[in-house]
Amino acid sequence: xxxxxxxxxxxxxxxxxxxxxxxxxxxxxxxxxxxxxxxxxxxxxxxxxxxxxxxxxxxxxxxxxxxxxxxxxxxxxxxxxxxxxxxxxxxxxxxxxxxxxxxxxxxxxxxxxxxxxxxxxxxxxxxxxxxxxxxxxxxxxxxxxxxxxxxxxxxxxxxxxxxxxxxxxxxxxxxxxxxxxxxxxxxxxxxxxxxxxxxxxxxxxxxxxxxxxxxxxxxxxxxxxxxxxxxxxxxxxxxxxxxxxxxxxxxxxxxxxxxxxxxxxxxxxxxxxxxxxxxxxxxxxxxxxxxxxxxxxxxxxxxxxxxxxxxxxxxxxxxxxxxxxxxxxxxxxxxxxxxxxxxxxxxxxxxxxxxxxxxxxxxxxxxxxxxxxxxxxxxxxxxxxxxxxxxxxxxxxxxxxxxxxxxxxxxxxxxxxxxxxxxxxxxxxxxxxxxxxxxxxxxxxxxxxxxxxxxxxxxxxxxxxxxxxxxxxxxxxxxxxxxxxxxxxxxxxxxxxxxxxxxx
Amino acid sequence: xxxxxxxxxxxxxxxxxxxxxxxxxxxxxxxxxxxxxxxxxxxxxxxxxxxxxxxxxxxxxxxxxxxxxxxxxxxxxxxxxxxxxxxxxxxxxxxxxxxxxxxxxxxxxxxxxxxxxxxxxxxxxxxxxxxxxxxxxxxxxxxxxxxxxxxxxxxxxxxxxxxxxxxxxxxxx
Numbered sequence: 001x002x003x004x005x006x007x008x009x010x011x012x013x014x015x016x017x018x019x020x021x022x023x024x025x026x027x028x029x030x031x032x033x034x035x036x037x038x039x040x041x042x043x044x045x046x047x048x049x050x051x052x053x054x055x056x057x058x059x060x061x062x063x064x065x066x067x068x069x070x071x072x073x074x075x076x077x078x079x080x081x082x083x084x085x086x087x088x089x090x091x092x093x094x095x096x097x098x099x100x101x102x103x104x105x106x107x108x109x110x111x112x113x114x115x116x117x118x119x120x121x122x123x124x125x126x127x128x129x130x131x132x133x134x135x136x137x138x139x140x141x142x143x144x145x146x147x148x149x150x151x152x153x154x155x156x157x158x159x160x161x162x163x164x165x166x167x168x169x170x171x172x173x174x175x176x177x178x179x180x181x182x183x184x185x186x187x188x189x190x191x192x193x194x195x196x197x198x199x200x201x202x203x204x205x206x207x208x209x210x211x212x213x214x215x216x217x218x219x220x221x222x223x224x225x226x227x228x229x230x231x232x233x234x235x236x237x238x239x240x241x242x243x244x245x246x247x248x249x250x251x252x253x254x255x256x257x258x259x260x261x262x263x264x265x266x267x268x269x270x271x272x273x274x275x276x277x278x279x280x281x282x283x284x285x286x287x288x289x290x291x292x293x294x295x296x297x298x299x300x301x302x303x304x305x306x307x308x309x310x311x312x313x314x315x316x317x318x319x320x321x322x323x324x325x326x327x328x329x330x331x332x333x334x335x336x337x338x339x340x341x342x343x344x345x346x347x348x349x350x351x352x353x354x355x356x357x358x359x360x361x362x363x364x365x366x367x368x369x370x371x372x373x374x375x376x377x378x379x380x381x382x383x384x385x386x387x388x389x390x391x392x393x394x395x396x397x398x399x400x401x402x403x404x405x406x407x408x409x410x411x412x413x414x415x416x417x418x419x420x421x422x423x424x425x426x427x428x429x430x431x432x433x434x435x436x437x438x439x440x441x442x443x444x445x446x447x448x449x450x451x452x453x454x455x456x457x458x459x460x461x462x463x464x465x466x467x468x469x470x471x472x473x474x475x476x477x478x479x480x481x482x483x484x485x486x487x488x489x490x491x492x493x494x495x496x497x498x499x500x501x502x503x504x
Numbered sequence: 505x506x507x508x509x510x511x512x513x514x515x516x517x518x519x520x521x522x523x524x525x526x527x528x529x530x531x532x533x534x535x536x537x538x539x540x541x542x543x544x545x546x547x548x549x550x551x552x553x554x555x556x557x558x559x560x561x562x563x564x565x566x567x568x569x570x571x572x573x574x575x576x577x578x579x580x581x582x583x584x585x586x587x588x589x590x591x592x593x594x595x596x597x598x599x600x601x602x603x604x605x606x607x608x609x610x611x612x613x614x615x616x617x618x619x620x621x622x623x624x625x626x627x628x629x630x631x632x633x634x635x636x637x638x639x640x641x642x643x644x645x646x647x648x649x650x651x652x653x654x655x656x657x658x659x660x661x662x663x664x665x666x667x668x669x670x671x672x673x674x675x676x677x
Contacts, residue, residue: 014658015659018658033595034594042666044606047529048613049665053617054528056617056633057632057633057634057635057636381629381633382637386621386622387619440626
């Protein structure tokens with residue numbers, strides 16, 4: 001078969017499966033299949049691929065049991081079955097293949113996506129907003145300055161009088177007033193909108209002022225932004241660079257008047273008052289390099305050494321010093337219970353491309369007031385990006401979007417938040433290499449009390465499956481780390497002191 | 505139930521659960537319509553249960569079950585002839601022969617496919633999986649494509665995955 005015939009046969013296979021094959025095409029296809037062994041092989045592989053896709057698709061939204069001995073992949077596809085009577089076989093096979101939708105997806109409406117990280121002479125119009133900000137929340141500042149840190153890492157300083165709507169970890173809308181945005185590399189793509197313009201950050205410091213007349217002025221202090229007028233006939237995107245500014249009104253764009261003076265005013269630095277937020281934590285550096293214990297460095301969070309079991313070769317070169325090598329037989333666990341109230345779990349991991357796809361779990365950690373999370377890589381394409389980090393809790397899951405099996409070190413940080421609006425649905429933010437992940441799939445995460453106080457690495461005690469990969473620099477902290485703190489930890493392997501955070 | 509019978513039942517359940525995907529894949533290759541293939545899998549499973557006494561433990565269960573599936577497909581060909589998903593006898597036989605021959609590579613291809621799916625853009629992956637979870641119309645709707653564009657994209661993506669899986673296996677070999 002030459003390339004053209006291959007393309008043709010592929011189209012015929014698709015037409016056959018999708019029900020659009022004509023009689024003439026069908027005759028032609030039969031001729032091709034009879035004439036050539038190569039064509040038959042191509043056909044069989046294409047159909048087997050589709051049969052696999054039927055299987056992967058049926059995983060969409062089907063909960064995966066957690067923390068039991070995990071059967072091989074195919075068995076997860078079908079209902080769990082004890083010693084079923086033989087006559088039942090026919091029935092459950094059919095049902096399970098169709099795969100029912102079940103459970104409720106986590107509602108995104110009341111998610112915490114930002115927090116107030118500092119302020120100066122803040123006067124709010126009505127009640128002072130809480131520290132945690134939900135998507136959809138409106139902030140009305142009467143006077144003074146408020147600093148808002150989004151989970152994406154973008155930081156806005158709002159200057160009163162101003163009204164700002166928090167849309168998501170990646171978006172806010174300025175109704176009126178002045179806002180100054182500082183967007184680190186990891187938060188590139190953060191979007192600030194107004195009725196007249198949308199500003200997408202390309203890694204910068206910029207400012208937007210929205211007047212009562214509905215017009216907005218955009219100033220780029222550092223780097224560049226992409227601007228796109230809204231609701232006008234000329235809504236073409238353009239890029240504004242350092243020291244450039246532009247005014248956007250309902251009838252289109254124009255020059256900013258007194259631009260230089262406005263730039264000067266915006267360049268002034270406002271000293272923010274930030275509360276020093278103390279943190280208790282435990283860290284395991286895995287720098288021992290030999291022996292069966294990984295010692296902890298603790299600060300107010302009493303978690304001791306991890307006891308390592310399994311093969312004797314469980315050390316390797318790490319991201320920082322040595323690392324724990326989980327080689328498919330190694331596990332590590334804490335002898336005593338992990339204190340309650342863990343809010344952040346961070347570590348480095350390196351996974352080989354050739355590691356078994358259907359592996360055990362990397363770690364299991366009890367967080368918050370007792371929600372147990374397993375850290376795995378996702379093997380179910382129907383539920384989210386394959387190979388991305390998968391957090392599993394009970395029947396719920398949360399899957400990142402960056403595939404991790406590439407032989408490189410990745411920094412993972414999971415920040416677990418209380419959700420003041422709904423205590424049974426914990427908030428969760430996942431950072432990979434310092435960047436907030438948009439989940440590729442999530443389903444029914446909720447609080448549960450199983451395995452309270454547990455911490456293990458490499459595989460659960462009750463499971464025979466063991467993880468393959470390296471793990472380094474595990475940190476468990478009793479409060480949520482800010483995006484800035486996560487970036488600092490990733491770059492320096494040091495925690496920012498509370499005083500540094502407050503002074504910056 | 506005597507112990508021996510109970511053990512035999514356990515063996516049957518285990519073999520069916522472990523090999524269901526492989527048998528389904530074989531049937532789907534002969535009758536590439538999901539619902540028809542699922543019906544045929546059910547019928548096959550019932551016959552497998554009835555005839556399990558003929559199966560010798562330790563021999564190739566998938567090959568044995570696929571033989572049963574083959575007769576189920578043959579017996580039901582008039583039923584599916586109208587839906588155009590089944591070939592003429594000679595073609596069917598030739599394809600079945602090739603399918604049996606390629607059976608040993610299917611597990612590796614199934615695993616490799618998961619990795620290849622990971623390389624697709626999210627919108628493409630959604631199109632494909634929605635197509636297999638429900639139908640082309642729904643997949644087009646959910647990914648904001650016209651029906652014609654969806655058919656074209658599906659053919660393109662299948663070819664892309666086919667090549668990706670083949671490359672993965674060659675790289676691993």
